[in-house]
Amino acid sequence: MSLLEENFRKRGYAFFEVDSTEEAVDFLLDKLKGKSVAFGGSVTLEQLGIYERLQTEASCIWHWKTPGCFTEAASAQVYLTSANAVTRDGEILNMDGSGNRVASTLFGHEEVLFVIGQNKLTDGLSAAVDRVRNVAAPRNARRLGRNTPCVLDGICHDCLSPECICSALCILRRKPSSCAATVLLVRQDLGY
Numbered sequence: 001m002s003l004l005e006e007n008f009r010k011r012g013y014a015f016f017e018v019d020s021t022e023e024a025v026d027f028l029l030d031k032l033k034g035k036s037v038a039f040g041g042s043v044t045l046e047q048l049g050i051y052e053r054l055q056t057e058a059s060c061i062w063h064w065k066t067p068g069c070f071t072e073a074a075s076a077q078v079y080l081t082s083a084n085a086v087t088r089d090g091e092i093l094n095m096d097g098s099g100n101r102v103a104s105t106l107f108g109h110e111e112v113l114f115v116i117g118q119n120k121l122t123d124g125l126s127a128a129v130d131r132v133r134n135v136a137a138p139r140n141a142r143r144l145g146r147n148t149p150c151v152l153d154g155i156c157h158d159c160l161s162p163e164c165i166c167s168a169l170c171i172l173r174r175k176p177s178s179c180a181a182t183v184l185l186v187r188q189d190l191g192y
């Protein structure tokens with residue numbers, strides 16, 4: 001067992017690692033077959049094309065495809081998402097504007113499944129927070145066309161702008177006790 005796997009397992013997660021996006025899709029198709037699956041907003045999941053691939057295998061709901069479907073998504077068996085940063089010690093970080101994503105990683109689903117590209121791994125919590133605020137959030141703000149200062153220079157200015165996408169930073173020290181949770185690490189760069 002690798003040190004990374006050991007660190008996630010001691011925090012309560014099932015942990016799997018694959019080398020390619022193709023292997024990640026195969027893993028997800030097998031694991032999610034026959035389930036109801038809600039998707040969190042995630043460029044990683046978009047890049048994998050897993051929503052489209054799962055259509056005939058599972059019941060899928062994603063607010064990126066069906067705007068406003070949050071109530072239906074909240075009752076899905078599985079919540080599929082990524083993370084903005086993950087420490088090699090096993091902590092998982094997500095920043096959220098509306099709150100649906102971090103809420104769903106904490107409570108309400110039978111299982112949460114995190115798909116993580118290798119570019120999200122950091123050494124320590126401080127580096128992880130820095131990644132969230134100065135890499136992931138500015139890029140997401142730019143993707144969404146927000147009028148925030150980070151869009152101009154790629155650096156967080158700790159704004160309280162009306163268009164700020166950073167309302168809540170969730171740091172999962174360990175798996176919440178109310179659900180099962182799996183980390184799938186993909187040895188490729190995915191998302192922001």
Ligand code: SF4
Pocket residue numbers: 133134137138141148149150151155156157158159160161163164165166
């Ligand atoms: S807090 Fe504001 S400036 Fe900082 S990353 Fe979020 S949206 Fe950008």
